[in-house]
Amino acid sequence: MNLRQLEILRAVVxxxxxxxxxxxxxxSQPSISNTIRHIETVLGFPLFERISNRLSPTEETLILLEESEPLFLLRDAVNQRAADLRMGKIGRIRVASTAELSEAVLPRVIADYAREFPRIQISLETRPLDSVLQVVENGVADVAFAISPYERQAMAYELIDTLQAVxxxxxNDPVAKLDVVSPKDLVERPMVGPQVANRIGLMMADSFRAKGLDYRPTIxxxxxxxxxxxVRDGWGVALVDELxxxxxxxxxxxxxxxxxDMSFELSAAMPKSKxxxxxxxxxxKAFRERVALRLAEVREESRRPVSE
Known part of the structure; x- marks a missing residue:
């Protein structure tokens, strides 16, 4: 299948x-129909079921489209770069990030950067960790910012800072009266935390297991x-990163x-090949400076007595 055929398939879906x-x-409508029939012949299985004069994609079709999405992202990136050159823009930065950093740091970094360099176009993709690293590896993004990323052979990592768990x-929660909170202090509390299925959740579960306890967040x-x-909206305690x-x-x-003894490496990820x-x-550099300012603020907050 070529990209045009995939584009037709995606449009029908x-x-x-x-x-x-x-x-x-x-x-033309016949051209669309002929293309779909040709794809089905080549692949050897149906792509759609007709239900009430509507075409419902099969599970196989949805899998194909999911796998092909990076191709469309890459095509769109190439087309956008060509448009930038045609309009005489100086450059573009394509950033990918996990949700924590897209909320805590990147909005201010992007706003400040855009004011200082108004002719630089900036795009931000917010995704889960695996997908964030994938878009950089595929060349769809120039840099990704992530907390405790996996090692990948094609990726180079630049350490930005080390985040502590807090x-x-x-x-008024009993935990607030403690100078330092241990896993034992949290097991009986209504806790919100990362799911064990992801990397950071596993790190937290290991910290509990080291004390002979089970990590079981209520939410x-x-x-x-x-x-x-x-927690901000009024429920429980959260075990999270500082930012x-x-x-x-x-x-x-x-x-x-x-x-x-648990910390998270905050890193910038870039392809080794480029x-x-x-x-x-x-x-x-701007991101690193903003992170340093934020961490100074949150660490000062963590030292504030409850009675203030």
């Missing part, structure tokens, strides 16, 4: 009719900023250090 797909792509809670989340937001805790702070909440551009290096 989107509109659920060959007529709608034809209008979207500027083709506990975010209401100032599990994929991203740590979501856990912190739940997520800072972003969720409001009057009445406090941050306490977590006693386990040297970062001057703009990318400059953006990473």
């Amino acid at each position: 989107q509109f659920r009719t060959t007529v709608g797909a034809a209008e979207r792509l500027g083709m 506990v975010l809670c209401d100032e 599990e989340t994929r991203f740590m900023n979501a856990a912190a937001r739940i 997520s805790a800072y972003t969720a702070m409001r009057p009445g909440l406090v941050v306490r250090p977590y006693s386990a 040297s970062p551009s001057r703009q990318t290096k400059r953006f990473i």
